[in-house]
Amino acid sequence: MSDLELSAIEARVLAVMVEKSITTPQYYPMTANAVMVAANQKNARHPLMSLTEGEVGNALTQLEEQRLVARDSFSGRVQKWRQQLMHQMMLKTPTQAVMVALMLRGALTVAEIRAHADALNGPEDAAGVEAALQDLADRARPLVQLLPRAPGQSASRWAHTLCGTPSADDIAPASAASARAVQAMASADAVAQSTALAARVEQLEKRMAELERQLGIEPSADA
Template structure:
């Protein structure tokens, strides 16, 4: 196992880049490893992201360099366009299920075990919420000799029924701030939830198609519309 990974917390941009590579490796394997254009589109997409970010090419290049130093990202040579893939599981020394949960937490922010199971559907199909909780607890109780905990269970927020989980890849979390935070929004109706899920799926599909189109333009040497 590579212990460089545990030397420092990730920046917000590094976490977004890493999480996006982990997502696209599972959801659009035909487009993976990702070019810089595709990676930028994935990092900045408005669906399945919390918070929504607007990272420039320089931000992503800097994040990639930092992740490569930690052995979390590898640049693939042999293609005219540089491509990048993550090395998270090997560097962190965690099983696939734990990597999936950490990737989702990096991309979507704090979530309950039930939300994680639902959001993981395109990445990995967990048998039940209990199995999600078991892997989360394993991440929370991870021994110091292995690098210490990678996730934490947050105190129950006012008005919330379930406790949420958060990753620790960007450093320690002020759990007290979450405990005294604003009350959670009331649960949506089943119809609202189903509609939101359909819209999110469509937005993610459009974002992936846009990334593939940008990738194709890059390979063909065709400029983006509106560019000289």
């Protein structure tokens, strides 16, 4: 799919289908109306959209032609749809999560990608995010691009290229919710590192005590 290019609506439709297949599998496959509601959410979306069911239906038809979605053969009276992003683009689960986070939220820093991709089974750490981004960027048809750091930005941002060359408009304004998500992820990392360090110290103390016992050394008063 080296010549793949989607409209903004098609990218949004595809991304929300992947998102909902993971976060609310009980409501998947999805009807066009359900896709529309998800695409028009006012949170976790940039840019905000107000799509009609007709626009979503047209997008689904276009995506079907590119084999990125398919009609669910077990649908009842109302047609339902499945997404095929991972299969068609040969993505691993963490890499798909990174891609979808960018498709839903616009250009993001590595820390933001990690925080927002977490619910989509994304990479476990920043190194995993960077590896996924490198995989996407190194393809014959690059799927992501690193944007130049703008004045006042603390870190560079990445954007997907499915809708063409990214621009400054793809950068979502910083939100309190996004900042909290990044901070929560950083706090969780700190707790995990502290716990691992404590376990390591305890292990070393036990080994030292065993060594002293074998050598017949009396335990020190501080032990």
